[in-house]
Amino acid sequence: MRLFLPLVVTFVCGIVMILHFFIPHRPISTIGDGLTDWYMIVASAAIFLGAANLVQVHVHRINTKARNWQYSPVVLIGFLAMMAAGLVWGVEESLPFDYMFQTMVVPMGATMFSLLAFFVASAAFRAFRASNWRATLLLASAFIVMLGRVPIGGMIWKQIPVISEWMMQVPNMAGQRAVMIGAALGVVATSLRMIFGIERSYLGGAD
Amino acid sequence: MNWEIIGIWLGAVLTLMLYSFLYRDNPFYKFAEHLFVGMSAGYWVIYNIFNVLKPNFWDELTGAGDGSPDYFMIIPGVFGLFMLARLVPKIAGLSRMALAMIVGTGAGLSLVSTLQTNCLSQIEGTIMPLSGVGTMGFIDNLIVVVGVVCGLVYFFFSKPHEGITGKAAGAGITILMVAFGASFGYTVMARISLLIGQAQFLLFDWLPTMGIHL
Amino acid sequence: MRKILEKLDRVDRRVIYLLMALSVFVPLSLRLSYPIPVGEGPSRDLFDAIEAMPSGSVVLVSYDYDPSTMPELQPMAVALTQHMFTRGHRIIAMALWPQGASLSQEAMTAVGDSLGKAQYDDWVNLGYTVGAGVSIVRMGSSIRAVFPQDRDGFPYDSIPLLTRVQSLRDIDLVISLSAGDPGIHAWVMMAGDRFGLPVGGGCTAVSAPEFYTYLGTGQMLGLLGGLKGAADYETMVREGRENAPAGLATPGMAAQSIAHLVIMAFIIIGNISYLVIHKRRKGAPK
Numbered sequence: 082m083r084l085f086l087p088l089v090v091t092f093v094c095g096i097v098m099i100l101h102f103f104i105p106h107r108p109i110s111t112i113g114d115g116l117t118d119w120y121m122i123v124a125s126a127a128i129f130l131g132a133a134n135l136v137q138v139h140v141h142r143i144n145t146k147a148r149n150w151q152y153s154p155v156v157l158i159g160f161l162a163m164m165a166a167g168l169v170w171g172v173e174e175s176l177p178f179d180y181m182f183q184t185m186v187v188p189m190g191a192t193m194f195s196l197l198a199f200f201v202a203s204a205a206f207r208a209f210r211a212s213n214w215r216a217t218l219l220l221a222s223a224f225i226v227m228l229g230r231v232p233i234g235g236m237i238w239k240q241i242p243v244i245s246e247w248m249m250q251v252p253n254m255a256g257q258r259a260v261m262i263g264a265a266l267g268v269v270a271t272s273l274r275m276i277f278g279i280e281r282s283y284l285g286g287a288d
Numbered sequence: 289m290n291w292e293i294i295g296i297w298l299g300a301v302l303t304l305m306l307y308s309f310l311y312r313d314n315p316f317y318k319f320a321e322h323l324f325v326g327m328s329a330g331y332w333v334i335y336n337i338f339n340v341l342k343p344n345f346w347d348e349l350t351g352a353g354d355g356s357p358d359y360f361m362i363i364p365g366v367f368g369l370f371m372l373a374r375l376v377p378k379i380a381g382l383s384r385m386a387l388a389m390i391v392g393t394g395a396g397l398s399l400v401s402t403l404q405t406n407c408l409s410q411i412e413g414t415i416m417p418l419s420g421v422g423t424m425g426f427i428d429n430l431i432v433v434v435g436v437v438c439g440l441v442y443f444f445f446s447k448p449h450e451g452i453t454g455k456a457a458g459a460g461i462t463i464l465m466v467a468f469g470a471s472f473g474y475t476v477m478a479r480i481s482l483l484i485g486q487a488q489f490l491l492f493d494w495l496p497t498m499g500i501h502l
Numbered sequence: 503m504r505k506i507l508e509k510l511d512r513v514d515r516r517v518i519y520l521l522m523a524l525s526v527f528v529p530l531s532l533r534l535s536y537p538i539p540v541g542e543g544p545s546r547d548l549f550d551a552i553e554a555m556p557s558g559s560v561v562l563v564s565y566d567y568d569p570s571t572m573p574e575l576q577p578m579a580v581a582l583t584q585h586m587f588t589r590g591h592r593i594i595a596m597a598l599w600p601q602g603a604s605l606s607q608e609a610m611t612a613v614g615d616s617l618g619k620a621q622y623d624d625w626v627n628l629g630y631t632v633g634a635g636v637s638i639v640r641m642g643s644s645i646r647a648v649f650p651q652d653r654d655g656f657p658y659d660s661i662p663l664l665t666r667v668q669s670l671r672d673i674d675l676v677i678s679l680s681a682g683d684p685g686i687h688a689w690v691m692m693a694g695d696r697f698g699l700p701v702g703g704g705c706t707a708v709s710a711p712e713f714y715t716y717l718g719t720g721q722m723l724g725l726l727g728g729l730k731g732a733a734d735y736e737t738m739v740r741e742g743r744e745n746a747p748a749g750l751a752t753p754g755m756a757a758q759s760i761a762h763l764v765i766m767a768f769i770i771i772g773n774i775s776y777l778v779i780h781k782r783r784k785g786a787p788k
Contacts, residue, residue, distance in 0.1 A: 083381065083384075084384070086384075086385065086388075087384040087385055087387070087388035088388070090385060090388035090389050090392060091388040091389075091391055091392035091395070092392065093392065094388070094389055094392030094393040094396060095392040095393070095395045095396035095399070096396065097393075097396065098392075098393055098395075098396025098397045098399075098400075099396045099399060099400055101396075101639075102397075102400040102401070102696070103400075110643065113639075114640060114643055114644070114647065115360070116393060117393070117633070117636045117637070117639055117640040118344070118364070118640065118647060119363060119364035119367070119389070120364075120389070120390065120393045120633055120636045121340060121344055121364075121631065121632050121633045121636070121637060121640075121648070122340075122341070122344060122345045122361070122364035122365065122367070122368055123364050123367045123368050123371060123386050123389055123390055124390060124632045124633050124636075125336050125340045125341055125344075125345075125368070125632045126367070126368030126369070126371040126372060126386065127371055127386075127390070128332055128333065128336045128632065129333065129336070129368075129371075129372060130371050130372055130374060130375065131329070131332075132329045132330075132332065132333045133372065133375055134375070135325070135326075135329050137375065149318065152318050152319060152321075152322040153322070155319055155322040155323050155326065156322045156323070156325050156326035156329075157326060158323075158326065159322070159323045159324070159325070159326025159327040159329075159330065160326040160327065160329050160330040161326075161330070162327070162330065163326070163327045163329075163330025163331055163334065164330045164333060164334060167330070167331075167333075167334030167335075167337075167338070168334070168337075171338070171654075171655075172334060172335065172338055172603075172604075172653070172654070173654050174607060174608075174611065178334065179604060179607075180291065180295065181327065182327075182331060182601070182604050183295065183604070183608070184294075184295030184296070184298045184299050185298055185299065185302060185323070185327060186324070186327050186328060186331060186569060186601070187299070187569040187572065187605075188298075188299035188300070188302055188303050188486070188489065188569075189302050189303070189306060189320060189323070189324040189327075189569075190324065190328070190568060190569030190570045190572070190601075191482060191485055191486050191489075191569050191570060191572055191573060192302070192303045192306040192307065192486050193306060193321075193324060193570060194479075194482050194570040194571065195479070195482035195483040195485065195486045195573075196306065196307070196309065196310070197479040197482065198479040198480050198482060198483035198522060198526075198761075199310055199483075199518075199519045199522050199523075200479075201475070201476055201479045201480075201765070202518050202519070202521070202522040202764070202765055202768055203515045203518050203519070205476070205765045205768040205769045205772065206513075206518055206768040206769070206771065206772040207772060208772075209472075209769050209772065209773075210772070210773060210776050211773050215461065215462060215465045216465075218462065218465045218466060218469065219465045219466070219468055219469040219472065220469065220769065220773075221469065222465070222466045222467075222468075222469025222470055222472075222473070223469040223470070223472040223473040223476070224473070224766060224769075225473070226469070226470045226472075226473030226474060226477075227473040227476055227477065227762045227765070227766060228762065228766075230473070230474070230477055230707075230727075230728070230730045230762075231477075231730065231755060231758050231759040231762050232536035232537060232538055232539075232755055232756070232759055233536060233759035233760075233762070233763065234759075235539060236536065242539075242541060243541065246541065246542075246543050247428075248466065248470060249470060249710075249711065249714050250428075250714060250717075250718070251428045251431050251432060252431055252435060252463055252466040252467065252470075253466060253467045253470040253471075253711050253714055254432060254714040254715055254717075254718045255431060255432045255433075255434075255435025255436050255439065255463050255467070256435060256439055256463045256464045256465075256466060256467025256468070257467050257711055257712050257714060257715050258410050258413070258414065258432075258435075258436045258439070258715045258718070259435065259436050259438075259439025259440050259442070259443070259460065259463070259464065260439070260443075260464070260467070260712075261406050261410055261712065261715050262406065262407055262410050262411065262436070262440060263439075263440060263443040264406070265402045265403065265405075265406035265407035265410075266407060268398055268399070268402045268406075269399055269402060269403050269407070271395075272395040272396070272398055272399035272402075273399065275391055275392070275395040276392065276395050276396060276399070283387060283391050284384050284387065284388065310516065310519045311516065328601075331600060331601060332600050335600040335601075335603060335629070335630050336600070336630075336632065338629075338655070339600075339603065339629040339630040339631065339653065340630070340631065340632050343649070343650040343651045343655075344648075344650065347650060348650075353650050353651075353657070393636060394635075394636070397635055397636060397639065398635070401635065401691040401692060401695070401696065402691070404691070404695050404696075405687075405690055405691040405694075405695045405721065406687075406691075409695065409719050409721060410715060410719065412719070413715075413718055413719030413720075432718075467711065470711050471708075471711045471712075474707040474708060474710050474711055474727070474728065475707065475708050476762065476765050477707040477728050477729070477730065477758065477762070478571075478574060478706050478707035478708040478728055480526065480757075480758055480761040480762070480765075481573050481574045481707065481728055481729035481754065481758065482570070482571070482573050482574065483522075483523075483526050483761075484526055484530070484573060484729070484754040484757050484758060484761075485572065485573020485574075485754070486573070487526050487527050487530050487757070488530060488573075488753070488754065491527065491530055491531060502530075502531050502533070
């Protein structure tokens with residue numbers, strides 16, 4: 082019974098969405114539309130769960146004086162400040178919530194990911210080895226694309242951008258398509274296993 | 289008080305705090321990193337309230353939107369509460385119901401859509417003419433057809449990669465290497481673009497606030 | 503020579519970081535600029551598709567990214583918005599990523615104000631929706647069901663631009679500016695293949711290679727890939743308009759060029775030192 086009801090819910094929801102695809106008429110369309118409306122509400126609860134979990138984890142870290150606990154108040158203050166600004170003034174432009182987003186969240190988000198440029202450079206120096214002919218082919222392909230996608234490539238040789246675009250549209254597309262078809266078959270198989278209750282690992286987290 | 293300049297300085301100081309990680313891990317980096325996590329979470333919750341929960345749930349339930357309350361909205365509301373039950377160990381099992389709804393709906397939708405878009409349409413796109421397309425067209429189409437088929441053979445592990453299967457898998461991994469090379473090239477490009485964006489911010493937005501114009 | 507290579511092999515990672523930083527900051531400081539020739543390809547295909555649409559067409563632009571990929575995607579958003587507004591198209595903005603709702607507002611307001619376009623008549627920002635593909639499917643029968651109000655709480659039914667837009671079938675083109683999932687995949691699957699809408703897109707360079715599969719099958723009519731795609735689009739939008747501003751992506755392409763050369767040099771030097779040192783170790787007695 083512990084798993085029976087959730088498995089029934091999964092099965093019914095899955096079948097409704099499949100029928101909704103093939104029979105876009107009443108009553109299936111009405112049921113399908115209703116389910117998608119409900120889905121949005123339940124999925125948004127997952128975001129609250131994530132936020133609540135974040136608060137829970139950092140409060141626990143402060144209480145237990147875990148390693149680097151001194152930074153946990155920063156998380157909580159950032160979270161509460163953003164929440165307060167949004168709840169009090171709303172999300173419209175030029176108000177505190179939007180100001181904090183534009184002046185703090187945007188540069189921090191962009192910087193965090195721009196750090197990867199340095200790590201890619203380091204990896205380029207230390208890890209990308211032409212250790213066999215296929216690895217050499219990979220690097221050659223990367224070089225052509227890297228040159229072909231910037232203006233200096235065309236300045237070195239006019240044909241580099243043309244070759245680069247050909248590589249993207251022919252061999253790259255062939256490889257990506259093989260990956261895509263393979264992954265799609267995996268998604269189809271996993272979805273079927275979930276709908277029919279064979280795959281249950283997603284229900285295993287809670288006691 | 290010039291809020292625009294204060295904003296630029298806030299952004300620049302936080303940017304430099306994060307870049308300090310390149311020297312070594314330090315308290316400034318950790319401070320900015322934790323602040324980012326907290327503020328991002330706050331942003332998500334607020335947008336979720338104003339853009340999803342209020343209009344799609346509360347207004348529908350109470351009739352604040354079109355004047356007619358939809359009491360069926362109690363059902364997703366209860367499922368949403370089930371999701372939050374995960375925070376309370378004693379009733380955490382209820383969250384399975386909410387997860388089941390999310391997973392079931394997602395699985396049903398992605399089953400047919402993925403099959404149609406990423407499988408059948410791609411197979412259809414690989415059925416290409418090898419005659420009447422000129423020499424270059426012939427070569428291109430042949431590479432695509434052979435590349436896709438051999439790439440799929442490489443991913444097929446139910447038969448040992450020996451003999452003709454092994455040769456096809458070998459051709460498959462070769463075409464995959466070219467594709468991965470292209471992906472690597474593009475990845476390098478992406479990472480540098482992000483750095484350029486922040487460099488432009490520091491050089492052309494922040495430095496001018498100190499009277500330095502490049 | 504070998505000693506130099508051995509020293510290089512042990513070089514501190516911070517030296518590499520410094521060189522990387524210089525390769526970006528120096529060209530930007532010197533305001534280096536290279537011409538950006540735009541050949542045939544997915545960038546031009548998207549431009550031509552928008553160019554060919556009749557004035558007054560309704561385009562739905564989904565901002566499926568956040569600040570982490572803003573340097574690549576925001577220039578595309580601005581250039582696309584400029585192009586569509588100058589062609590007289592109307593834009594419905596929305597976001598499958600929460601932070602995209604603010605970034606879209608920034609782009610729409612800036613470009614809309616500069617070209618004299620009015621919010622709610624020429625453009626509207628519906629804001630963020632959770633649920634990705636599921637929401638798109640629902641929009642296929644009713645956009646209002648997903649967005650009963652716009653980002654700022656203005657009711658859907660009282661927005662003039664939306665009076666004749668009930669579902670995705672009333673949209674002429676969908677453009678997803680995508681940093682990952684949910685993004686272009688979801689739009690192609692749901693809006694494109696399920697409801698038959700033409701789908702174009704802009705994406706981070708990381709994900710551009712995988713979308714060539716959709717371009718090859720015609721499931722997408724054009725694609726802007728990374729900063730290069732954005733610079734291409736800015737160049738095409740500026741064609742024939744000498745005084746138009748340079749855009750956000752174009753000034754970065756010189757730095758991008760130099761940084762690519764530096765990375766390639768790193769790979770070559772790294773491989774030479776690997777080969778020399780590896781050979782020596784291979785020959786050493788065990």
